[in-house]
Amino acid sequence: MKIKSGKHLKNSGALFILPALLVVAVVMLFPLLYNISLSFFEKTIYNPDWTFVGLEQYQKLLTGKTFQNALKNTVVWTFFSVLFQFLIGFVCALVLSQERVRFRGIWRCLIMLPWVLPAIIGSMVWKWMYHSDFGILNEILVRIGIIDSALPWIGSKELALISAIIVNTWKMFPLVLMYIEASLQSVPRSLQDAAVVDGANGWECFKVVTWPHIAPTCKTVVLLLTIWTLNAFTFIFVLTGGGPGTSSQVLSMFINKEAFTNYNFGNAATASTILFIIVAIFSTIYIRSTMGGEEK
């Protein structure tokens, strides 16, 4: 069959993606817009009416102590989680990419285990490991003399968030390793050899040859980790539940409590929208940086 005109063919493209667009609209766009519109209304499960309150809920949340505390914890949680995930993943990748290292395949498999394990199971196991009475972690630390008596890892205000960050780091650093190792393999051997011939030492070789090749990947990984960590819920929910008090309450936990303990959907929607805006900023940077690379 002969295609009548170029215009026709062009139009058919929109039709092809329409089914996918519809799915995206129903499962993503609609909930998002529903949530944003809900954030301007006072709505609890007990009151079927939506009462329009404009920006009042935003104002109340942003000036409230509990929300500010959750916001502060989210910043600490995200910054340190991403920092350690990246650093450990990065160093492991550099080490594993050395040909001198033996049994690299086995090491890779072992290191990938935390990432393959479902977050909920990993968190439950860590919860038991942290336990002051039954936990293996305290037992080991006491036996090798690092601490005198068992520490309340997830039960103390000072340690709760740190303990959650450790678990998050443990879970996600293998992914960093995978990305960066893949990227390291794209560094041309000839360039490295040329640098060595020119008299570059290990550090100079890394700075001039390796880093420029893997820098874009590192940027992407850090952005992705930031987005995921901002939204991460499982670790804190399982390990500390946001406690003691509200000392490890991050935004996702705050939203969960507002929605499913207090049944205050309006407030939960407002907090979700604020979290959405924060995540959207990082996502925009991420999309721009990846798209920008392609255009060049």
Added chain:
Amino acid sequence: MKVKKVLSMMLAGACVLGMLSGCGSKDDGGQTQQGGGTIENPEEISAELTLWDASWNENVTPGLIEKFNEKYPNIKVNVEFFPSDGMSDKYLTALTSGSSADLLSVNNEWVSTFATAKGILNLDEYIKANDYDMSDFYDGAREGVTVNGSVYALPYRAETHGMFYNVELFKDAGYDELPDTWEEFVPIAQKITEKSNGEIKGIAIPGGEWGNTSYQLINMILCSGGSILNEDYTECTLDSEEAIRAAQLFVDLYRKYNVVPESIMENDNAAGRTLFGEGKVAAFMSGAYDISAIQGIDPDLKMGTGLVPVFDGAERHTIFAGWSTVISAKTKNPDAAWLLAEFLASPEISVEYSTTFSARKSMADNEKYASDPLLINLSDAIQYGNPLPVIPQLSQIRQIMYEQIQLALSGEITAEEAMKEATAQINEIL
């Protein structure tokens, strides 16, 4: 360009849809299919029902459904079992969206929330039309399922907390039985802890899970003559002398007397049970449902049960807890669901159905309970039970209490400050 147009149209469409569904939910709650209460020829009713039940009933329910079918052969019942984790959220979401089972077995504490959210059927008409006698239920059970004067559930299971103690550890410390008051209990707990150089602690109390922690704190407040709210639920009374006295002891057991495991801030009731079963604590508070679990940890453990101690001079009160069945407001077969609810709440069947005690007063002396020395004391305690406040804000109130008592347990504020702050926060949401 076209794609952009399509996208913007979809965006606008979703916007409108969002607004519509928001406003549309105004009337949703009222659309219930009431059966009207009067049931003519119940034996001839033909229907297919779904019952959502708790996982621990898995061994019991199928047999009961067979018995039900002997009476009502034309009502087919499909049973689905769920674990307790996340159960109330799942049920609430399903009930409000109309996707739940016809009949649900629920904790009495959730009834006011489900009723206020218009997810479950008001049973007044059925009770009136069938002359259904509610007087055989314990007062605590009846009050616990009555929201704003209307009954919303038929109770089948009743229980309250008692205290479990390790008979041998108590004997080694020179005591034969549980003391009656907290003032007598503290020195016993101290003695047991000291004798073992702190290896074994006097009592396990939870401080790391909101439901369990607030529950035990409330239990102690009741034993001190205090309460969470005043009688008409308009004001919080946690800043009363009695409530503060109880909260103070709750904190002191850990911080001052050092008779509670270091892991308190991580523990829920299950952890307390494990510690008790392993002989690492001499006592803990719980219900009859924990007996088999403890025996599972150590079948040779010699344990005793008794009433939760009271504070000097205070009257004995504990939390009356229990389970009931509720009918979904959106069920297509309310009559058949009522018949099943009525069957499960009937005296003999409730004894079989309940993994602890029956919600029926007439079954208090049933052989199942009287023949077991561990059960007798726990069964005795039921008469002192008062239901938790029957208001939808209950979980929020308990969450506030939990967060404040955690701060006191971690030494950041005093028990008195915790109760006063909780009172201020709770008064704000009432």
